[in-house]
Amino acid sequence: MGREIFLKKFINFFIYIILLRCFYLQIIRYPYYYQLSIRNCIRTIETGIPRGIIYDRNGRILAKDAPSANLVFVPYDIKDVENEIEILSNIIGFDKEYIRKKLTKKYINPFDRVILKRDLNSIEISLIEENLHKLPGIFVQEGIKRIYPFSKKTGHLLGYLGEISQSQLERLKEKGYKIGDIIGQDGIEKQYDEYLKGLPGGIQVEVDALGHQRRIWGKKEGEPGNDLILTIDATIQEIAYEELRDRNGCVAVIDPRNGEILAIVSNPVFDPNNLIYYLDEKKHPEKPFLNRVIKGQYPPGSIFKIITEIAALETGTIKEYDRVECTGIMEVSDRIFHCWKEEGHGWVDINLALPFSCNIFFGTIGMKLGVSTLIEYAKRFELGKPTGIDLPGEASGYIPMVQEADPLNLSIGQGPITTTPIQLLSLISTVANGGNIWQPFIVKKIISPKGEIIKEFTPNMKKIVPIDSETLDILRKGLKNVVEFGTGTRAKVEGLEIAGKTGTAQRAAAEFELPTHGAFVCYAPFDNPKIAVVVFLDYGSSPQAAEIAGRILKRIFIPEKIEDKNETETEIFDE
Template sequence: MTFTQRKTSPFNPTENMRTMGKGMRAAILFLLGVLMLLGILGGRLFYLQIIEGDLNQQLAENNRIRLIAKPPERGRLFDRKGNILASSRLAHVVYLWPIAQSKDKWQPIIERLAQLMGVSAQTISDKLEQEGYNSPNLVRISTAISPKLVTVLSEHSLELPGVKVEPEAVRYYPNGDVAAHLLGYTGELTAEELPKLREKGYRPGDVIGKAGVEYAFENMLRGEWGGQQVEVDAFGKVLRILGQKPPKAGNAVKLTIDLDLEKAVEKILGEQQGGIVAMNPNNGEILAMVSHPAFDPNLFSGKISEATWKRLQEKDHPFVNRTLQVYPPASTFKVVTMTAALESKAFSPSDVLPTYPYLDVGGFQFWDHNKAGFGTIGFYEAMAYSSNTFFGQVGMRVGERTLAEWSHKYGYGEYSGIEIKEEETKGTVPDPEWKQKVVGEPWYVGNTLNMSIGQGDVQANLVQVSMMTSGVANGGFRIRPHLLLEDNDAREWKQSLNISPTNLAALQKALKSVFEFGTASSLSSAEIAMAGKSGTAQDPPRPNHAWFTLYAPFEKPEIVVTVFAENAGGGGGSAIAAPLAVQTVEAYMQIKKQGNSPNNPPVPVPAQN
């Protein structure tokens, strides 16, 4: 059988129509798909550009534009005459710029940086983690570094992308350890401090006041951050600077202290462990505040080596401000006892009492310091000779509650109001309730006797003793000690103790008698009439403490000086502390004659190391 193959003509219209229909359908379907896809893309584009255009534009700008924050220069500290107490010097500081690298890329960079700087890589990583790897803020990872290290980091800069060595003003104290406890020091924020201060604009690595007026006046000294707005590429590299806001330096702060007097008092105290406070009794201005041993606050403007830190700790607690720590005030407290006796009307200024070698109370013997007594005497002789048996009898008759009442009126057992309150211990004014609560024992008559002579559980600091002395010197007012030089209304820092004029005159005469014929008679001066009180506090098994507090000139007081010699032993307050107090008054009078033009040393360039 023969089969004949049918040939289709290319000109067959029916068959051609079927073939064309299939192609057109495919083309139409393709076109519809493209149109649908374009519609979806267009709709999405419309949504992103029109509906959320502003938001997305902002996000794009945030990815392209960065703000590099710049810290402000800390405000300077001046003494009352304009002498610089704290300023700034130029140094170099190491920063990391978190957004410059991804988290993974940062790790080898940090390891290399730590190796070059000789620090812990973990410490650097912790600071970067605190700020966050996407942060545009520079993260400080060092305080001032040496010029040698600046050179080393510059030479290895290609290995350290995202690491910046920037010039910055760091704290500088031109007088070294002079007024160290009063001024305090600055240091980096700790991990514990950061959460509390972040809402105030602080960042990891920020430097803040840590002690003294640096801490107390932080808000005034800090200043405001500025920065540069820069455009960066996808790798975080700066393409151009778009604008900048200069940092605003902190405010200058003028203090009440006199640098010349501060230096003189430092020399007067010498190597004696203890402190000296000089204060204006009329307005509470602190003229000098010296505590020894001290430290150089410049050490904290850079990295302290372990060896340096250990050496500082080996000294006798150099960071403790002894002018604000409490000790038994000893016989200086007899001013409170005499005030309580006269104002309670239990005694009059003319009353006399017999004195004895000792008083036997409850089977305990309370000795007079000369072991013999002083015969029958009145308040003036008792203050001049510092008779324990006289004031012990007075205190027992007056009672512990009246003694406590006048202690508080003078400022004992309370914070003095000085601005560096974080370093102040307010001390103790004991009473029966206090003893039962703290010691778990009832009050005995012997406690009252001990209290009346400033021993036992009574504790006070040098500023509080100065406040008491000022109250007698200034006509019967309790003043608020302060360090900020200002012209406040007198009602803000001065309140009446309500001591009668007769009793006040008796107190003044009693303190003057200390210099006229009492424990400080060998130190009396024909040029400067002074009034004051010595004190010797027991501190078994260690040697006794020595106190002396005075005011001068007697007729028109300008200065109160309180000296505390810790565990000085020897002859007590009149032999050890009194000469230092008198020398301070003499230095004050000499400096008063000098001019007030400041003499500020130049800021040094850090040495190569």
């Protein structure tokens, strides 16, 4: 029976302790805690989450943190809203509605500082400091900003940072993300946010009734996140950006030997250092945040003839010297099929048909091959499927079902088929390296602030497509002749053998009243491919795309000519 008594003694003992503790807190320490509570004076100030540095393959910095000054306010201390809005809009030229919305919103903790404007310049800082006495509850506070030394040039590649959205918060809450966190919103910053993000720094302070800091209760230094080393070559990235100029379109450069992405550029682009200007969608209907390289889905056009040719040669449907007569027009049942060259190419074999991109020739062999074989070969080269590049939001493109497509249109890359530029880049790389499909990738290494390697990404060969060497020889020869004397002569570079293929989404585009896209894929040097390039131009022709690809390759491979060429280039660019 004695054991039951113990239960009672046990609880008695602890009840005494609890009451004693309450006596201590509520009676003895009452004045102290009352003061703390009445002034609500314990405040947490976060000073930002430091992020890791992003380097290119040669150690050039593409993104880094820098100290900055933010304009913050304490919602609870804002008494005369209208007055403060007036002053703020006068001295910083804020949009009144924007401040009113921010200041009058309900906050979970009205004593936590909220950022009103990031990265004040020195003039703004001094203006605010001068008027500080008229602005109770408003402060200038140190923070962190992200700097992108290449600004627009690396826009789509790196992405940008922004405050976590409600839906992101719900998804990421478990990973320790919280309201107000600044996270990567696109590109590499988003894809590797978990690695880049460090631990937030902050101080907890006791403030007096006016909100002035009185005593620091605790301070925690922020810890930077991990650094990234990319496969990107900043020089090539710059070249690609400069050569695309202000044309809408995109360029991507890859090493066909291993899938390392060397450059990714897409236009129109935003400036990550001046984001607010671009975030206003009404002012920017041209969608500056769309990375065309991975999200643009276009009919591959004549570039698809690479697939048709491989399929035809591999299945033995035609031999190298089998000829077809192109009269510029072809009637199939009740439809009329045109070649892009109205007067026709005459009698051509595959060695001439590819360089001249003869639609009649490829249409004819496409009909012989049939839709299902064409689709099978397209899928063999992983068209219509995300490449798995380490960027967020890659589109898949679309390979039609057998019943959706007709062989004539499909064989020349028209109709319901769409691909992304990165898929076509992968295709030309596979031709260049003889059948290996490498997964394109951008991050090589993740390195901790202490210098330890956290993760290393090695090239990943997704698949080997067996291609007969004779087929390859014929195809490559044809691709070389595209640039030698065919549709891609504007890509020609003296002293460098380039193999490539033009593509224009012509007919389908006209039917659906879409803008035509000029495209060009190529690799160089011909006998030892080191670089593959894809260029897409909105509202452009494929020879224009070829010219841009040629200029990029020239600047990569023939550096001694860069200087004088570069000067004239920049002049043009400055105009």
